[in-house]
Amino acid sequence: MIDLASTLNEEQLAILKDAALDFALSNGLVVRPPPSTDDATTQQGGVINAPVALFPTPFPVNAFNNAVKIQPLYNQLVHDISQDDAFLKEIMESLSTVDDFVKRLYDLYLEVKKEGIAQPASLGVHRSDYIINLNPGQDFSKAEIKQVELNTISVSFGSLSSLTGDLHRYLQTTTGYFSDKIDISALPNSDSIESIASGLASAHKHYGSKAAKVMMVVQPGERNAFDQRWIEYNLLKKHGVVLIRKTLAEVADQGRLDPKTKALFIGDQEVSVAYYRSAYATTDYPTEKEWDGRLLAEKSLAIKCPTIAYQLVGTKKVQQVLAAPGQLERFVKNPETVRQLRASFTGLYPLDHSPEGLAAYEAALKNSDELVMKPQREGGGNNIYGKDIQESLKTLTAEQRNAYILMDIIRPPITKNVLLRKGQLLRADVVSELGVYGIYLHDGHKVIRNDNGGHLLRTKGVESNEGGVAAGFAVIDSPLLV
Numbered sequence: 001m002i003d004l005a006s007t008l009n010e011e012q013l014a015i016l017k018d019a020a021l022d023f024a025l026s027n028g029l030v031v032r033p034p035p036s037t038d039d040a041t042t043q044q045g046g047v048i049n050a051p052v053a054l055f056p057t058p059f060p061v062n063a064f065n066n067a068v069k070i071q072p073l074y075n076q077l078v079h080d081i082s083q084d085d086a087f088l089k090e091i092m093e094s095l096s097t098v099d100d101f102v103k104r105l106y107d108l109y110l111e112v113k114k115e116g117i118a119q120p121a122s123l124g125v126h127r128s129d130y131i132i133n134l135n136p137g138q139d140f141s142k143a144e145i146k147q148v149e150l151n152t153i154s155v156s157f158g159s160l161s162s163l164t165g166d167l168h169r170y171l172q173t174t175t176g177y178f179s180d181k182i183d184i185s186a187l188p189n190s191d192s193i194e195s196i197a198s199g200l201a202s203a204h205k206h207y208g209s210k211a212a213k214v215m216m217v218v219q220p221g222e223r224n225a226f227d228q229r230w231i232e233y234n235l236l237k238k239h240g241v242v243l244i245r246k247t248l249a250e251v252a253d254q255g256r257l258d259p260k261t262k263a264l265f266i267g268d269q270e271v272s273v274a275y276y277r278s279a280y281a282t283t284d285y286p287t288e289k290e291w292d293g294r295l296l297a298e299k300s301l302a303i304k305c306p307t308i309a310y311q312l313v314g315t316k317k318v319q320q321v322l323a324a325p326g327q328l329e330r331f332v333k334n335p336e337t338v339r340q341l342r343a344s345f346t347g348l349y350p351l352d353h354s355p356e357g358l359a360a361y362e363a364a365l366k367n368s369d370e371l372v373m374k375p376q377r378e379g380g381g382n383n384i385y386g387k388d389i390q391e392s393l394k395t396l397t398a399e400q401r402n403a404y405i406l407m408d409i410i411r412p413p414i415t416k417n418v419l420l421r422k423g424q425l426l427r428a429d430v431v432s433e434l435g436v437y438g439i440y441l442h443d444g445h446k447v448i449r450n451d452n453g454g455h456l457l458r459t460k461g462v463e464s465n466e467g468g469v470a471a472g473f474a475v476i477d478s479p480l481l482v
């Protein structure tokens with residue numbers, strides 16, 4: 001295994017750190033600091049470097065290529081499931097009694113459907129996340145991708161990921177420190193800084209009104225705003241389309257629908273695409289006003305990214321149901337495609353009243369070391385691990401258990417890296433999670449675009465269960481293909 005960090009002395013690390021910090025600040029590889037920080041500069045709107053790995057992390061080339069190859073299959077699968085009312089009904093009704101948030105989303109889906117869908121087109125900007133599984137004694141190059149989850153709403157770090165790849169290529173080219181054996185072509189470029197803007201531009205064009213603007217629905221006080229700003233700037237520079245930023249509350253306060261066409265106006269600005277970088281967490285809806293804003297946008301003619309149906313398809317329960325025998329085959333007719341997708345699944349188990357659900361429950365009560373228990377939530381920090389699973393299972397009623405799924409823990413290889421957070425270096429034993437972006441546009445009759453949209457590598461210390469960068473667990477990294 002290549003270990004880039006251990007060959008470098010402290011002086012070389014200090015040189016890399018200074019170069020990395022200047023690169024990050026010059027290129028917008030930055031985030032807002034947490035609000036608690038009392039540093040005067042940051043209080044005046046200053047920024048800090050986005051948490052990054054100083055070195056790229058070795059990643060098996062075959063696993064990487066496979067993840068990229070199957071992304072269009074996942075894009076299509078999300079769309080096909082989103083069209084199956086009966087499938088969604090069955091799953092969402094079973095969750096509705098035990099999960100208020102999913103119930104609210106599903107009720108919204110039903111309400112909009114009942115009124116008649118104003119906009120048949122849908123835009124997907126997805127990210128499928130994987131950890132590579134390495135069995136004991138198995139060669140690193142043979143490690144296979146296993147899907148952690150499929151994100152269909154508000155996928156982040158597309159821009160900062162591309163910039164981190166640029167950072168690593170820059171550091172290698174200017175210092176040669178990583179190793180003279182590393183060929184820069186082993187550091188693949190991720191075009192995610194452009195692909196999301198390009199997806200929004202395609203949807204905007206399809207909407208067909210030049211004067212309209214793309215609306216990014218944002219969280220108030222977003223710390224990761226610069227990842228989002230790059231989408232805005234690329235949309236303007238490369239596609240001539242203006243993007244406005246509005247919170248759900250602002251959509252409720254300032255929005256209205258044209259009574260005839262249902263076109264969405266924010267003030268006097270028509271909205272072509274409603275692109276959500278919010279609206280996925282319970283905390284995004286502190287009051288009824290935010291739900292009003294969401295409903296208004298959903299009812300409108302604006303193309304939604306994602307549609308509420310795509311959002312529902314991204315739930316962990318759907319992921320678990322798909323892994324059950326015969327379910328994937330409902331949506332995917334080509335056996336080779338089924339094989340490719342299924343090979344990326346790890347073990348997934350229900351916690352419902354079915355015989356499988358009861359068996360999984362009994363098994364987890366006996367041994368939960370190789371499992372993770374997940375509720376229907378997004379954004380990191382919600383999962384339950386190890387012995388805590390047994391504690392939780394004992395306190396939940398049989399019905400409440402159904403709000404969760406169980407999943408086999410994926411065991412990745414451990415590598416070494418140096419993490420750069422808030423200007424400080426930290427040597428660490430790390431594991432990584434690969435994300436592959438997908439861009440998909442459907443006009444209601446046919447596919448307009450089904451593309452790859454670049455990749456993301458997030459790396460965290462081995463001691464941390466969770467992997468979110470925004471949640472403070474991980475750093476942004478880039479793969480060194482080996």
Ligand code: ADP
Pocket residue numbers: 129131148149346372374377378379380381382383407408409410411433465466467468
């Ligand atoms: P969220 O929607 O909160 O991002 P995830 O399913 O991505 O939920 O889980 C959060 C994190 O927990 C992941 O980034 C990963 O680090 C860890 N994790 C989740 N599932 C597994 C698994 N099956 N094996 C190992 N780690 C996992």
Ligand code: MG
Pocket residue numbers: 129149379380
């Ligand atoms: Mg995740």
